[in-house]
Amino acid sequence: xxxxxxxxxxxxxxxxxxxxxxxxxxxxxRPGIMIRFHTVLARYLIRLEMEDARPRIVARRIASGEExxxxxxxxxxxxxxxxxxEFDTDTIRFTYSSMTTPAEVYDYDxxxxxxxxxxxxxxxxxxDPAHYVTRRLFARTKDGEDVPISILxxxxxxxxxxxxxxxxxxxxxxxxxxxxxxxxxxxLVDRGFVYAIAHxxxxxxxxx
Numbered sequence: 125x126x127x128x129x130x131x132x133x134x135x136x137x138x139x140x141x142x143x144x145x146x147x148x149x150x151x152x153x154r155p156g157i158m159i160r161f162h163t164v165l166a167r168y169l170i171r172l173e174m175e176d177a178r179p180r181i182v183a184r185r186i187a188s189g190e191e192x193x194x195x196x197x198x199x200x201x202x203x204x205x206x207x208x209x210e211f212d213t214d215t216i217r218f219t220y221s222s223m224t225t226p227a228e229v230y231d232y233d234x235x236x237x238x239x240x241x242x243x244x245x246x247x248x249x250x251x252d253p254a255h256y257v258t259r260r261l262f263a264r265t266k267d268g269e270d271v272p273i274s275i276l277x278x279x280x281x282x283x284x285x286x287x288x289x290x291x292x293x294x295x296x297x298x299x300x301x302x303x304x305x306x307x308x309x310x311x312l313v314d315r316g317f318v319y320a321i322a323h324x325x326x327x328x329x330x331x332x
Contacts, residue, residue, distance in 0.1 A: 132159045132332065134171065156331040163207040168234050170216055172205045174300065177272035177329035179203040181218055183234050194232060198222045199260035200274040202304035221305040223276040224256040247307060255279055256313065272323040274303035276313055289318040295326025
């Protein structure tokens with residue numbers, strides 16, 4: 125639609141007649157959810173979508189329509205999906221990171237739902253994710269909207285309101301700010317700062 129209200133869905137159409145009138149929704153539009161990427165395999169439709177600044181990878185078995193999402197433990201994180209070059213496969217490759225966890229590359233079996241770690245980002249100066257905490261909070265705006273905020277701090281930090289905070293935010297042109305791993309904030313966090321990313325409107329973290 126011209127207003128962008130239902131632009132983010134996945135449809136099917138006959139090859140012989142792909143007019144809009146013949147479209148059939150596979151994944152219908154859902155307010156607040158942005159479909160950022162999708163790929164098709166022989167037996168699965170895979171999509172990477174975003175809701176409340178939290179990405180998820182959803183696998184849909186084409187024959188039955190059954191879906192499952194890949195689960196992760198941390199409250200805030202970033203995901204990337206690699207399409208690959210093989211069509212007749214039940215394996216996908218994705219990249220996971222969080223504000224505490226360096227980038228990890230996994231192969232994921234869509235049938236057994238097992239994942240295998242293939243590569244982990246090296247931090248030459250050393251990094252122990254167990255020393256840090258990633259959290260997800262929401263802030264209510266004056267007009268009643270909830271803004272997701274991703275937060276990073278040391279696990280041993282006393283949260284009594286006295287710690288300084290560096291709050292970052294950018295919202296424009298549909299450019300999302302992922303809660304991914306970056307070494308620069310760790311310099312502040314190791315000195316007692318709280319680092320926060322406010323996923324403000326304009327970045328499509330909550331849809332268009």
